[in-house]
Amino acid sequence: LEEESFSHTNIIYVKRRWYDVFIRGINYIKRRIFKKSKHKFEYLSYIMSRAFKTNYYDIVLVENNMDTYISLLKKVKNEKLFFHLHNDFDCDDPAKTLSKTKKIINSANGILVVSNYLKEKLESHNADNVTVVHNFVKSQEFNEAITNRENEIKEKYHLKNDDIIVLYVGRLEKEKGVDKLLEALLLLKNSKVKCLIVGDFLNKTKYGKYWDNIRKMLIKLQGRVFLTGYVPNSDLVNFYAISNFTVIPSQWEEAFGLVALEAMKMKKAVIASDSGGLLEVLSPQGSINIKRDDNFVSNLASAINRLSENKKLCLQMGEANYKRSRIFPQSDKEYLYMIVRAIEYGSKSINNQN
Structure with a gap:
C-alpha cells in the first residue's frame, strides 16, 4: 500500500x-x-x-x-x-x-x-x-502475451516439450484435495504426464498426518510431480502458460474459485470438482466436472487421462473457457x-x- x-x-x-x-x-x-x-x-x-x-x-x-x-x-x-x-x-x-x-x-x-x-x-x-x-482477474496480468519464463521453468523442473503438464494452483491443504490429485496420478500409466503443484501450506503443523501422506505419494511419483512452493501472483502467468490444463480437485464448497478464472483467462481447459461457485464460473464446454463421491479419484484419473490423450480437445475447451471469462469484470x-x-x-x- x-x-x-x-x-x-x-x-x-x-x-x-x-x-x-x-x-x-x-x-x-x-x-x-x-x-x-x-x-x-x-x-x-x-x-x-x-x-x-x-x-x-x-x-x-x-x-x-x-x-x-x-x-x-x-x-x-x-x-x-x-x-x-x-x-x-x-x-x-x-x-x-x-x-x-x-x-x-x-x-x-x-x-x-x-x-x-x-x-x-x-x-x-x-x-x-x-x-x-x-x-x-486483470486481463493485463493474465495474458499469454506477457509470459517470459516458460523455457526457464521447463528447464528447472526437467520438463520436455512432449510432456503433458498438469497444473494445480492453491494451498496444500486437505480441503483443496491435493491428496486426491496425487492418488489419481498414481493410477495413470502414461509417464509423459507431469504435474506442477504451485502453492504451500499455511500451517504445516496443523496438517501433520495429511502432509506425511502426501510426502509418501510424492516419493512414489518422483520425477512426475514437482512442488514449486509459493509463487508470486506476478509469476503465475508463466506456469499457466506452460501447462496443458488445470486441475481444481476441491473437497469443500468453493465460494468462487479464482484459480478457475485465471486458467480461463489463459485459455486452459479445467478439470474441477462439482464444488460451490466453480460450477457457475467455468464454461460447461471448457471443463470436466467431477462429482465428489466414492469414485472421485478414479473419475479424476480418467479425466486427466482423457485430456492428456487429446491436445485438440484441450485447445477447444480452453477457447470456450476464455470466451466465458469475458463475462466477468x-x-x-x-x-x-x-x-x-x-x-x-x-x-x-x-x-x-x-
Missing part, C-alpha cells in the same frame, strides 16, 4: 500501542484455557475497531472478516454497514460460523457476495438485500463500479423500507 498512490483515498494505518502486548497475552491465555477457536480473531478485531470513528462515515464496507464486522457493530450509529463475503460459511471454519453470519444477516444494510452459490445459501437463512459481484475500475453500484442499490433498498 505504501508503494501505491491513490488520489481519492485516505489509508489509515492502525499503529500498535504499548499495552497491546497485554491484550494479546490475555487473548492467548483465553485460547489456551478454553480451547475454543472463537477467541482466535479477537485481537485483530479489537485493533480494527479501535480506529473506527462513530458518526464519521456515510457507508462502512467490511471485507470478509466477520469478527471485525461484529466488533464494529457495537460502535455503529448512523452509518450504513455493508459486508463483503468472499468465503463459504457454516462449514467448520471458526471465522465464518452460522451464528456470526446470522448477526450480519440481521444487521447489515446489504451483503455483497462473490457468487450466486453464496447468495442462495444466505437467502436460505432469510437474508435479503444480497448482491452478487463476481471476482475478477475485466479491470479494477469495472470491478469498483460494480461494488459501488451494489452498495448504492443496497442503500436505496433500505431507504425504501424506511
Whole structure:
C-alpha cells in the first residue's frame, strides 16, 4: 500500500500501542484455557475497531472478516454497514460460523457476495438485500502475451516439450484435495504426464498426518510431480502458460474459485470438482466436472487421462473457457463500479423500507 498512490483515498494505518502486548497475552491465555477457536480473531478485531470513528462515515464496507464486522457493530450509529463475503460459511471454519453470519444477516444494510452459490445459501437463512459481484482477474496480468519464463521453468523442473503438464494452483491443504490429485496420478500409466503443484501450506503443523501422506505419494511419483512452493501472483502467468490444463480437485464448497478464472483467462481447459461457485464460473464446454463421491479419484484419473490423450480437445475447451471469462469484470475500475453500484442499490433498498 505504501508503494501505491491513490488520489481519492485516505489509508489509515492502525499503529500498535504499548499495552497491546497485554491484550494479546490475555487473548492467548483465553485460547489456551478454553480451547475454543472463537477467541482466535479477537485481537485483530479489537485493533480494527479501535480506529473506527462513530458518526464519521456515510457507508462502512467490511471485507470478509466477520469478527471485525461484529466488533464494529457495537460502535455503529448512523452509518450504513455493508459486508463483503468472499468465503463459504457454516462449514467448520471458526471465522465464518452460522451464528456470526446470522448477526450480519440481521444487521447489515446489504451483503455483497462473490457468487450466486453464496447468495442462495444466505437467502436460505432469510437474508435479503444480497448482491452478487463476481471476482475478477486483470486481463493485463493474465495474458499469454506477457509470459517470459516458460523455457526457464521447463528447464528447472526437467520438463520436455512432449510432456503433458498438469497444473494445480492453491494451498496444500486437505480441503483443496491435493491428496486426491496425487492418488489419481498414481493410477495413470502414461509417464509423459507431469504435474506442477504451485502453492504451500499455511500451517504445516496443523496438517501433520495429511502432509506425511502426501510426502509418501510424492516419493512414489518422483520425477512426475514437482512442488514449486509459493509463487508470486506476478509469476503465475508463466506456469499457466506452460501447462496443458488445470486441475481444481476441491473437497469443500468453493465460494468462487479464482484459480478457475485465471486458467480461463489463459485459455486452459479445467478439470474441477462439482464444488460451490466453480460450477457457475467455468464454461460447461471448457471443463470436466467431477462429482465428489466414492469414485472421485478414479473419475479424476480418467479425466486427466482423457485430456492428456487429446491436445485438440484441450485447445477447444480452453477457447470456450476464455470466451466465458469475458463475462466477468475485466479491470479494477469495472470491478469498483460494480461494488459501488451494489452498495448504492443496497442503500436505496433500505431507504425504501424506511
